[in-house]
Amino acid sequence: MESFVNCIIKSRNALISTSYIRGSSNSRYVLTRPFTIATNPRPLLLSHTIFEPTKSEQVPPLLITHGLLGSKQNWTSIAKSISRNTNRRVITFDGRNHGDSPHDNEMSYNAMVEDVRHLAQHLRLSEFSLLGHSMGGVTSMSFALKYPEFLEKLIIVDIAPTVLGSGEFSGNEYYLKAMLDAKFQNSGVTLSNIRKLLDKTLEPVVKDKAVRAFILTNLAQNDEAGVHWKPNLPILLKYIKGFREFPPELKQKRFTKPAIFIRGGKSPYVPDEELPEIKQIFPNAEIATMPNSGHWCHADNPTEFLNILLTFLQKV
Numbered sequence: 001m002e003s004f005v006n007c008i009i010k011s012r013n014a015l016i017s018t019s020y021i022r023g024s025s026n027s028r029y030v031l032t033r034p035f036t037i038a039t040n041p042r043p044l045l046l047s048h049t050i051f052e053p054t055k056s057e058q059v060p061p062l063l064i065t066h067g068l069l070g071s072k073q074n075w076t077s078i079a080k081s082i083s084r085n086t087n088r089r090v091i092t093f094d095g096r097n098h099g100d101s102p103h104d105n106e107m108s109y110n111a112m113v114e115d116v117r118h119l120a121q122h123l124r125l126s127e128f129s130l131l132g133h134s135m136g137g138v139t140s141m142s143f144a145l146k147y148p149e150f151l152e153k154l155i156i157v158d159i160a161p162t163v164l165g166s167g168e169f170s171g172n173e174y175y176l177k178a179m180l181d182a183k184f185q186n187s188g189v190t191l192s193n194i195r196k197l198l199d200k201t202l203e204p205v206v207k208d209k210a211v212r213a214f215i216l217t218n219l220a221q222n223d224e225a226g227v228h229w230k231p232n233l234p235i236l237l238k239y240i241k242g243f244r245e246f247p248p249e250l251k252q253k254r255f256t257k258p259a260i261f262i263r264g265g266k267s268p269y270v271p272d273e274e275l276p277e278i279k280q281i282f283p284n285a286e287i288a289t290m291p292n293s294g295h296w297c298h299a300d301n302p303t304e305f306l307n308i309l310l311t312f313l314q315k316v
Contacts, residue, residue: 043118067134
């Protein structure tokens with residue numbers, strides 16, 4: 001039976017939720033949202049969920065960081081499977097200005113890297129593996145190059161250390177504006193009804209139904225704020241152009257520990273011409289291609305994704 005403990009940790013001016021999930025079951029759980037916005041810009045203690053294995057082995061834990069407009073909840077199923085199959089702790093977390101983590105006026109890869117380091121220190125992790133998807137992948141690559149001593153292995157999902165001019169980072173400027181422009185009434189309506197209304201409102205800008213559904217996972221409802229967007233949309237929009245470029249000061253560094261880049265065969269994010277630069281900066285990197293998957297390859301084909309990931313994690 002899965003035991004659940006929800007702990008509230010007081011950090012600076014924000015109360016952050018930490019959830020502990022033990023074992024494997026289908027029981028439901030709810031994470032609490034921070035009650036205040038952090039005023040000290042960095043580092044922030046991020047809201048996180050810890051998946052504890054039923055049988056603990058002496059292997060470094062895995063931290064998972066999501067992409068733009070994502071959240072730790074997107075990775076719950078994958079995290080449970082990894083913990084169960086490798087007998088390791090898996091920690092998912094919400095990045096700054098996303099999900100249940102604090103809002104802040106700074107949003108840069110440097111700030112996000114320091115947040116990961118702060119979380120690792122808070123959890124007293126001397127060594128861990130790090131997985132990042134898309135924007136979280138750039139954060140993870142940056143962390144590996146800046147703080148390689150923390151890492152056992154690095155897993156990057158459908159992103160490369162290059163100028164990012166297509167896909168999520170160009171299209172999401174329009175998505176963020178559409179989300180900010182969306183109007184909805186809070187009184188007397190359910191979250192489900194508002195989602196249906198906003199799905200129609202966003203359709204002219206966000207053509208892909210699956211992408212709209214993903215965006216709408218960012219809606220939340222509580223007594224204090226009513227129905228609201230969880231991400232800090234004005235700050236994300238302000239910094240969106242900065243997300244497109246891999247930090248240039250890190251390109252001269254090298255990460256020589258084991259790494260794998262998992263790319264979707266139908267995604268434009270990691271074309272073949274980018275592979276030499278990946279191998280230059282990450283000389284021991286493997287490249288794994290999922291031919292029938294797009295940018296969200298872990299969601300498009302979770303079984304194939306898990307097989308690739310577990311094979312890599314279990315290599316000695």
